[in-house]
Amino acid sequence: MPTVSLCLIAKDEAEFLPGCLQSARGVVQQLIVVDTGSSDGTRALAKVAGAEVFDHPWQDDFAAARNAALAHATGDWILVLDADERLGPQAAEVIRQAIQRGDFDCGLLPLHNAARVDADVAAVIDGSARAGDVVWLPRLLRRTADLRWDGVVHENVARWLVRRGSRVRRVEAPIAHLGAVPEVRELKQKARRNVTLLERRCALEPKDLTARGYLAHELFVAEDRERARRVADEGWALRASSPDHVSLLRLGVTRALLCIERGEADEALATLAEVERVDGPQADVAFLRGHALEAAAEQTHGARRLRLLATAKDTYASAVSFHDRPALERIISGAAGWVAHSRLGALALAAGDAPGALTAFAAALRERPQDLEARLGLVEAQLLAGNIAQAFDGATRLLELRPDGWVLAAACALEAGAIA
Secondary structure, eight states, X not given: OOOEEEEEEESSOXXXXXXXXXXXXXXXXXXXXXXXXXXXXXXXXXXXXXXXXXXXXOOSOHHHHHHHHHTTOOSSEEEEOOTTEEEOTTHHHHHHHHHHHOOOSEXXXXXXXXXXXXXXXXHHHHTTTBOSOOEEEEEEEEOXXXXXXXXXXXXXXXXXXXXXXXXXXXXXXXXXXXXXXXXXXXXXXXXXXXXXXXXXHHHHSTTOHHHHHHHHHHHHHTTOHHHHHHHHHHHHHXXXXXXXXXXXXXXXXXXXXXXHHTTOHHHHHHHHHHHHHHHOSOHHHHHXXXXXXXXXXXXXXXXXHHHHHHHHHHHHHHHHTXXXXXXXXXOSTTTTTHHHHHHHXXXXXXTTOHHHHHHHHHHHHHHOXXXXXXXXXXXXXXXXXXXXXXXXXXXXXXXXXXXXXXXXXXXXXXXXTOOO
């Protein structure tokens, strides 16, 4: 039977580490923990769990730390987890079967981000406590002499894959990620750290469009729009001189978002067309194309406006069609799910299509029951359909939303003839 080494890097992960190591125990024969400077008992907990612990002073370089772990691995396969991740209950058996077949070099495992740090692993994986879309990441790797990670942050094995012409396949062994929730990111100051490291990565590799895409997006999320725009535009201008880039997706999506915010719908659409040419059809591209078409429709009227909105509706429907397709990356959370359904609902409302709006908002809420835009939209759709009692009941559950909930409640009262 082929053997598996778990390679993990850690710093001050005492809260998460035991659960991670326990979840992997049924499939790995070697536990490797590379500690980059913990002061909270992480090392002791790792040793109690039976891990081999190695020191690697932090060098502002995640790839270097991961490569240090690889240097100590003896297994035929490398399983990569972070301390704040857990393998799902059936994952060990799936991995055992996959490596027994051995018909691949890189296994893509589905990562499920938890909506709460205390969420049950099973609930995260079945979607009831998941935030965002499932993404497929290279986490089960055949150990070869030339296997290595690249990139000081958002590190990857893309060059190894391309160099070897490695065989890639999906391995249905789910991972629950507990550390992506806002409170953990804030506690560990992950966003600030990532920006600093990405700026360094861009300086070291000025033609790396992937790094520029990550940096532009981190700045966009941090609402530093001026710097995000500068980084995105600089990266976009380097396309022709960076022939060996892996993907334009993150860079192009971030640039398109910035263009839409600035009222540059045509430039956003041109950017998305180039992303699709290079990366192929993507949920993020389809969703943002609909968003850009809506923005363009707001700037015109008459028959052209109606044509733009009809096309936007089609592109949102196209985004939804990606929902069950595996994705290596999803940048806009809900682009293939509840957010796209909510935009379809909004377009139906604007067109006076009550049945269409009810269907779309109900679909969004099946996936994301507490989504506020969908809850508000459903009340408005019920009003449009003449379901006054249902609309009023829904509006009274939204009175904490000021002014939206109160405005909808007043509209319900007015429709019911309760003028006072």
